[in-house]
Amino acid sequence: MPILDALLNGLTLGGMYALVAVGLTLQYGVARIMNLAYGECLIAAAFAAYWLFSGLGLSPLLGLGLVVPLAFALHWLLYRLLLVPLVRRAKSRAALEVDSILATFGLLFIVEGIVLVLFGGNYYNYAYLAGVLDIGGTPLAYNRLLALGFALVLGLGLYLLLTRTRGGTALRAVAVDPVAAQLVAIDVRAAAALAFALGGALVAASGVLVSMFLTFNAAMGVVFTMKALIVVIMGGVGNLAGCLVAGLLLGFAESFVATYLDPGLTIAVNFALFLFILIVRPNGLFGRASA
Amino acid sequence: MTLRQLLLLTAGVGLLAAAALTPLIGSGYAMSMAINLLMFTALATAWALFSGPTGYISLATVAFFGIGAYTVAVVGEALPWGLVLALAAGLGFLVALVVGLSTLRLRGVYFVIFTFGLAELIRQLVTWYEANHAGSVGRFVFLDISQAQIVWQLTAVTAVVFLLGALLQRSRLGLTLRMIGDDETVALHCGANTTAAKLLAFSLSAALMALVGAIVAPRWTYLDPTIAFNPVVSFQVLIMALLGGAGRLYGPLLGVIPLVLLFEYLSAHFPNHFSILLGVTFLAIVYLVPNGVAGLAERYLGRPRPSQPAAAAPAQPKEGTS
């Protein structure tokens, strides 16, 4: 049934978009770092999973257990060593934005360069969990379902974590108003470092998951960075529910356009949808108007 | 005219003259470098005409650049060259006008990503049109335009960009743009029609970018949407302008020169470690030159306006200015 196909495809696609964007929501929404090296980190994690899988025979699911904590630690260090000086010298949010764009632009090249030296510019992929589940005549690959599942669990889990726990409340406070957060004795820098590292762990997780069904090479990071930025901005900066909804919306748009209109227009329609939403809601779907 | 302005003017004219002379005395490679430097200088300075004072950071550079290039690909052989260039600039201006009407109420990062999305949307639409209605997605540009002519045309456009920038700074439009950058609400309540000012500046800057795209297009023989609308160009221009300092007319130039030379040096010497070294150097620059190259230069050459508290401390007003 075409409509079921389109729905399920849209769901898995949208889940992937949301999954890819969740980490950036934290990094940009809370830590205020516009991380242009985001996609490169995703690709690096994909390569790590590939290497663990084809080199050591370690399943990507076990790989997650290794890659994710490592990414968390690396991102935490990154924030502490590289970004804190920028945060310290920034006079305003706008200044930090410019500085973080410049710094992570440099970082982008470094990460990509390291991947290039290790793996070259070639395409890589492997198959894992490529089996198929049949839902009402529409087959769905397990690995894509897994990515969708992770997106939902991570999105909702983080949403609950942020809204229902003390630590989460502190993070949200930092996102909304760092100065006021400081006044109520929240260690803003620690909170931002935590958010950045958490975002790094999430992007690594999505890199591992996505590597199970996409072909990747060292140059593809930018594609993911931009996709993630679109989803984050469309959902409203720092809003996890928005991120999930925006991702799914884009996924559905893409699969319905491909099925019923013209597959050549999928990306065009996605961007048009994004632009339209911003015109109607200048702060994204769930964004608050800033003062 | 102060001594400082005179110096800047002389330096500017000297640089442009040097660029214009490369075809006469330099090799094809020197011309190639001149084209690269001029292209990015014109683009980054045109970018800063609008984005510098207003603080609206645009990633749509390549949308307009690509529109210019595509104009050449489509009508380059059918029309006289002057008309092609005029058409390219006109199209860039018009598209920016339409886009600006819907976009310019977005602020901050929403504007940044919107402009990026816009460039991608245009690329996708051009691709779709070409694939379904033009028969092939690639286009060939065979025009009798030599490298030397490209250098001279770019020199002329760069001169125009700077001239326009200088005029803009002295004009009420320039003042309005700076007010918008500081506080748009205040600007509005001072009687400034900010929407018109933003639209005009955005479109002017877009027209110039389209012009640059049109001039450079014959150099590549072959164009497709991926080449013409390559988002990397937008990022490069943004980074160069920000690094140089987008607040001054000559700021972007100070970012373009070191970065183009750095790119070139690293590509020529470390083709296998280009990325890593570029990244490391870039980070070093960001950390060591916090206020942009223009800020660094001014620390040593003196500031145009006494805006440092130390410089203006007890400050009897200068009689000369009133």
Place this chain on the structure above:
Amino acid sequence: MTRAPILTVDGLSKRFGGLVAVDGLSFSVYPGEIVGLLGPNGSGKTTTMHLISGALKPSAGSIRLGGDEIAGQPPYRIARLGIARTFQLVRVLGSMTCLENVQAGLAFGPGALAGKAAAQRAHALLERVGMHPLADRPAGELTYLDQTRLELARALAVRPRLLLLDEWLAGLNPSELVEGIALLRALREDGITMVLVEHVMDAIRSLCDRCVVMNAGRKIADAQPEAALSDPEVVRAYLGDDDA
């Protein structure tokens, strides 16, 4: 009073979703008057100022400046017609010098000045608010007090027929307050009509010819200061309604 009002507000309303911030407000301001716009927090004073200056578009009602209907017009056009304003939280053009801030006010609308003439006029205006020595200082580096004075100079540069001051005197110490009040009074002597939102009662008593008092978006009093402030409904609005 037979003079024609300079500002006529009639049936003005503003709704934000379900919340009615201003509800059928009507009042007039006559040339040369200083009118105080009072009311407890959240009563709609600042919203009213935004509506008059064009920062917000009214949901209903009319605002006339002299003979011109200005309700719903964009703020820059209202400014060019002769309404200048200051902001509740002071706003200056931070990267520009004080002189440029004032020149920014001079640059638009009928009678705009540029170049030498603008510089001269801007210096004169800075002198008027006592900031002449700071002309070349970037506005962002000024103290709060100096910024409020600069804001006033910039508003004056717009050549207003009507000046809207939103808590312009807030945060001044007693001696600064005396200076500030004197300055406003001097401006009135020059023929500038003012509407001011103010909490400083001394200032209201000594400056205002008349007070419009608002509560929950509606006008509850419109009288001379003493009379308005002793109005029982006004007292109840300020002190809370114990009887209800």
Place this chain on the structure above:
Amino acid sequence: MKLRRCSKILAVTAALAIAGLGAAHAQQPSSIRIGYAVSKTGPYAGGATTTTLPNYQLWVKEINDAGGIKVGDRRLPIEVVEYDDRSSSEEAVRAIERLINQDKVDFVLAPWGTALNLAVGPVLDRAGYPHLAVTSVSDMITQLSKRWKNAFFFGDTSANYARGVVSVLDQLRKDGKIGDTVAMVSVADQFGIELSKAAQAALDKAGFKLVYNQNYPIGTQDLQSLVNEMRRRNPDVVLAFSYPPDTIAFTDQAKALGLNPKVFYTAVGTAFPLYKQRFGDNIEGVMGTGGINPNSPAIKDYMERHQKALGKEPDRWLSPVTYASLQVLQQAIERAGTLDRQAVAKEIRSGTFDTIVGQISLQDQVYSGGWMVGQWQNGEFQAIAPLNRDGARPALVPKPAWK
């Protein structure tokens, strides 16, 4: 060498203000300087580092191991200057200009891809360098070879590739192995669209029924909707004029969603070792662009040398052709007995050369002896079209269902 290049760069910088004076080249060459700029990074890197770069490295290594190229009575080893064009036209043009003007190389090897070969074409033409383009497939080739007298094209026109595919289908239908329904998708760029237009025309002419014909944006890896649409139409033949990442994705999704036509064809990337690694036994019967004759001793030997020297297999479309183009260059230099580029170009234009893909001679600067269609048969990408050429085998149809 580093230092000398460094000083040259400084000289170049100065050349913007003063005359550019390259370092004088030695009169008696002790080596052949050969330069190339290929995409080691950027979107083209996947293709360039599979097909182009490894063969350049292999060729240089083999020649230098043998003592060099014989020029006159001396053997001159190859000295390489290499750059990364970062998949950018502007960068490629400048890199070539750098090679010619600054590094003063004797010969320049072609970049990867149609776009970059076309971008550097005018530069090489102006400077009189032979331009041996392999990885450029375009209908413009015939026109370009008229315009650039020193340009040689070892890839074919899109129309020929499309006709090759249709000739295979036509034969299969004649043999009663397939019906006449075809579903086709193509990547929306010049290569994909040219091929799909040409294929559409040839299919119409041959009386095939096109039940689905769409294109998708470049970079798309989610083709499930397309695959589902095709599956619903149950065609005999599925053609995808795709690029490597989408070739993999399309195959993967066809397999997952159970799209099992009698003929399954994907374009660029089908011949890559990556494809074989990824799909293992499932590749059996898959058709794609290119192909080799696995029984040719020269090809067998080449595959072994490639594996040994570079630790990986070559792709089975343009890798052997790339290597052959280098052999052509080498033999032309040896026959000319000089490093004079005009003389060498003249040799290439008129000579016949002995290469791993057989005897090569160029007609109007174009080599059209390449394989059009290959099919994975027993782990080898066996050439099947042009049908009657020596080394071609009949197609295996129907393709076994995905496992």
